[in-house]
Each structure stands twice: as C-alpha cells, then as structure tokens.
Amino acid sequence: MKILLVCTEKLPVPFIRGGAIQTYIDEILPYLSREHKITVFSVSDPDLPDREVRDGIRYERAAGDVEEYYQAVANFVAGEMFDWVIIYNRPKYLPMVAAATPKSRFLLSMHNEMFEDGKIAPDEARHCLQRVERVVTVSEFIAHGIANLFPEYRHKLQPVYAGVNLKRFQPRWAPDAAERRAELLAAHGLKDRKVVLSVGRLSKKKGPHILISAFPEVIEQHPSAVLLLVGSKWYGKNEEDSYVLELKEQAKSLGDSVRFSGFIPPVNIPDYFLLGDIFVCASQWQEPLARVHYEGMATGLSIVTTARGGNAEVIVPDQNGLIINDYQNPHAFATQINYLLSRPDLAEEMGRRGRYLSEVYYSWSRVASDILKILADDRRSNRILLDDPKDTVLT
Numbered sequence: 001m002k003i004l005l006v007c008t009e010k011l012p013v014p015f016i017r018g019g020a021i022q023t024y025i026d027e028i029l030p031y032l033s034r035e036h037k038i039t040v041f042s043v044s045d046p047d048l049p050d051r052e053v054r055d056g057i058r059y060e061r062a063a064g065d066v067e068e069y070y071q072a073v074a075n076f077v078a079g080e081m082f083d084w085v086i087i088y089n090r091p092k093y094l095p096m097v098a099a100a101t102p103k104s105r106f107l108l109s110m111h112n113e114m115f116e117d118g119k120i121a122p123d124e125a126r127h128c129l130q131r132v133e134r135v136v137t138v139s140e141f142i143a144h145g146i147a148n149l150f151p152e153y154r155h156k157l158q159p160v161y162a163g164v165n166l167k168r169f170q171p172r173w174a175p176d177a178a179e180r181r182a183e184l185l186a187a188h189g190l191k192d193r194k195v196v197l198s199v200g201r202l203s204k205k206k207g208p209h210i211l212i213s214a215f216p217e218v219i220e221q222h223p224s225a226v227l228l229l230v231g232s233k234w235y236g237k238n239e240e241d242s243y244v245l246e247l248k249e250q251a252k253s254l255g256d257s258v259r260f261s262g263f264i265p266p267v268n269i270p271d272y273f274l275l276g277d278i279f280v281c282a283s284q285w286q287e288p289l290a291r292v293h294y295e296g297m298a299t300g301l302s303i304v305t306t307a308r309g310g311n312a313e314v315i316v317p318d319q320n321g322l323i324i325n326d327y328q329n330p331h332a333f334a335t336q337i338n339y340l341l342s343r344p345d346l347a348e349e350m351g352r353r354g355r356y357l358s359e360v361y362y363s364w365s366r367v368a369s370d371i372l373k374i375l376a377d378d379r380r381s382n383r384i385l386l387d388d389p390k391d392t393v394l395t
Contacts, residue, residue: 001083001375003032004104006097007042008089009069012061014054016047017236018266020291021088021111024162024367031368033057039082041073066093074100084375091128092120098131107374110137112288115146122149129153134374136160139289139310160371161314162291163364168270169298171355177299181274190275194222194341197276197301199230199269199292202244202260206231207282207306210330212250212258217334219257222341226256230272232263273299278340278347281305284327289313294362297354302347304336314362320354 005025007013015022025040032038033056044050044061052059062072070093077085078100086107087094091114098106108128115125129135129150137143137159147154170177185191196218200206208229218225229247232238240248251258264272273279279296281303289310296303297314303321305311315321322340326332340347 002037004039004082004085006073006087009043009066012045013040013042015266027364028368073097077101094128106132108132108135110142113145138162139313141310142288163362163367164294164298166363169295171300184275194225195275195277196227198280201231202233205285207284210282214330214333218337221338227258230261238262276301278302283308287311298358300351300355302340302350320350
C-alpha cells in the first residue's frame with residue numbers, strides 16, 4: 001500500500017528537535033516501510049532538505065503557518081493517490097486534506113485533547129469523524145474524551161498505547177548500560193548521589209516548581225539527593241521565559257541539589273535516564289500520557305507520577321510505580337520520593353517490573369503492528385477500548 005503520514009506543523013520528522021508525535025512517527029517508520037511504500041509530510045527545517053529519500057522512506061517538507069502548512073498537504077495529495085493518509089493530532093484540518101483526495105482512506109491519530117471546545121467546531125468535528133475509518137488514541141483518557149463529546153462515533157475509537165525504543169533505552173543493570181551509567185555519574189559529578197530524575201519541558205503544567213518545593217523535605221531525609229530537571233522551555237532551544245527564571249530563582253537556596261540540564265538533543269536523552277535512581281513526572285495538567293513514562297520503565301526506573309489524564313494507565317501501583325492523587329501538594333511528592341529512596345531494593349524491583357512491562361507491551365514494533373492491523377482493515381474486534389495492560393499482566 002501507499003501510505004502518507006502527515007505530521008503536525010510544529011516540529012520536523014526525523015525528530016531532530018524532539019517532540020512526542022515526531023518521535024512516535026520516526027520510531028514506527030522502519031516497521032511500516034518493510035512492506036509498504038511510505039511518504040512522510042512534515043514541517044521544513046533549516047537542517048533538513050525540503051525533499052529527500054532516506055532509508056527507502058520519502059520525505060516532503062513545507063513551511064508556513066498552520067493554515068498554509070495544511071494547504072500544502074492538500075495540494076500535495078491532490079497530485080498523487082495514496083491508499084491511506086494518516087493525519088496526526090489535527091482533526092480540524094483533516095476534511096481539507098480529505099477533500100483533495102476523495103478516494104484515499106483516512107486514519108486519525110490523536111495525541112492530545114484536540115476535539116475540545118475552542119479547538120474545533122462541533123460540526124467540523126463530526127465531519128472529520130464521519131470521514132475517517134478509525135481514530136487511534138494514545139490513551140483511554142483521550143478516547144473517552146472524544147466518546148463523551150461525540151458518542152455516535154464511539155465505534156471508530158481505538159486506543160493504541162505508544163512505545164519506547166528498547167535498544168536505545170537499556171535497563172540500568174545491563175552490562176553495557178551499567179558501565180555507561182558509572183561513566184556518566186562520574187562525568188556529571190553525581191557519583192554517590194541519589195538522583196531524582198524528571199524529564200520534560202520547563203512549563204508550569206509539567207510541575208517542576210512542585211518538585212523544587214518538595215525537595216527541601218527530600219534533602220532533610222536524604223542529604224545526597226539531587227533533583228535533575230532535564231529539558232528546556234521549548235524543543236530544540238535554551239531560551240528562558242519568566243517561568244524558567246522563576247524556577248532557577250526558586251532553586252537557588254538548594255544549591256547543587258537542584259540541577260537544570262537545558263535542552264538535550266533526543267539522541268542523548270537515554271544517557272540522562274541512566275543517571276536516575278527514580279523517575280518523577282509531576283504533570284499538573286490532564287496529560288494524554290507522557291512518553292517519558294515508557295522511557296523511564298525501559299531504563300528500569302521506578303516511577304512516581306500524577307493521576308492526571310492518561311499517565312496512570314501504564315502504572316501498576318506498587319508494582320512498577322506510585323501514583324499521586326494530591327498532585328498540587330509538594331509534601332505528597334516528597335513523601336513518595338523519600339519512600340523509594342529509603343527502599344532501594346524495592347525501587348530496583350519496581351524498575352525491573354517496569355522493564356518487563358515495556359518489553360511485553362510497549363515496544364515500537366507492537367505499536368506499528370497495531371497500526372498495520374487497522375490499515376489492513378482487521379475488524380475482528382469492535383471494542384472501543386483495549387484491555388488494560390495492568391490487568392493483563394497481573395492475571
């Protein structure tokens with residue numbers, strides 16, 4: 001089949017600037033391209049040509065604002081027939097593209113709450129949902145949100161959990177990874193420190209200010225603890241806004257117990273996961289399901305996360321991580337962090353359980369396989385929601 005994947009207008013594919021959707025697309029491409037002719041349409045980038053073929057995959061790139069970008073997509077598909085067009089996270093613009101290629105089948109891949117009021121008009125949403133064959137979502141949370149708004153299209157919704165590159169993100173105890181971890185800890189001056197790792201953009205909705213507020217209580221029990229905040233305000237840049245400056249001012253009194261990495265290129269992110277002893281996600285917003293959970297599990301880290309959006313869907317409480325309901329309370333984070341730092345054997349056991357889950361359920365090959373089954377029109381199951389992996393593992 002000829003398949004076109006249309007990325008959002010924010011960041012390019014390959015994921016040289018990072019980005020969850022860009023990573024998702026880049027990681028499933030090798031599997032999709034084994035048996036199908038694949039084209040990827042993404043935003044242009046100064047470090048990438050506007051047109052190229054790489055590893056047998058064709059890339060087309062265009063500049064412009066969101067309207068201009070999707071008009072470029074529509075112009076492109078008008079001149080070439082594709083069996084399937086996969087639109088990522090932009091239901092508002094799917095009808096425009098679909099009108100240009102009426103014989104193509106469409107799959108919508110949803111990674112955020114883009115069907116909410118203010119994102120898309122109800123009549124536009126229904127037009128989109130009527131046109132697509134299926135809507136895949138990165139979590140049950142996103143699927144439920146769409147179903148609640150447009151219950152008549154419930155039958156088209158299918159959660160497909162994202163994944164992690166199990167070769168890039170090695171477990172901490174694997175021989176090569178353990179050696180690399182020792183080198184990295186020494187290089188970063190973190191030998192004999194207990195590293196509490198958080199990876200994500202420095203934005204209020206990600207909650208780094210909550211973690212900094214929690215850390216005096218952590219240091220009181222664990223003086224060697226370090227909060228390592230990996231990320232910047234925005235992908236690919238180290239620009240600082242008022243919030244980032246406030247974070248750094250907030251952390252001053254804690255000295256080197258709070259560290260900011262700044263932007264880290266995607267290729268180097270696995271090294272930073274190896275630095276961690278435990279992983280914390282402090283999301284304050286209704287997050288669809290942050291990719292960093294999969295990466296933390298693959299590295300063999302115990303997880304502390306918030307019961308916000310879909311994040312808790314990949315956590316089996318007391319098995320591979322802990323869930324915080326009182327997500328705005330720094331004390332709640334300090335309590336759980338101290339609990340795990342005081343029980344390294346338990347934290348290790350949770351990390352091993354997380355690695356097991358990632359190998360069984362969250363590989364990119366599994367993600368690609370789920371997508372290919374849909375494209376092959378496999379309708380053996382009409383369930384709206386997939387089995388909960390937590391229940392499956394524990395039975």
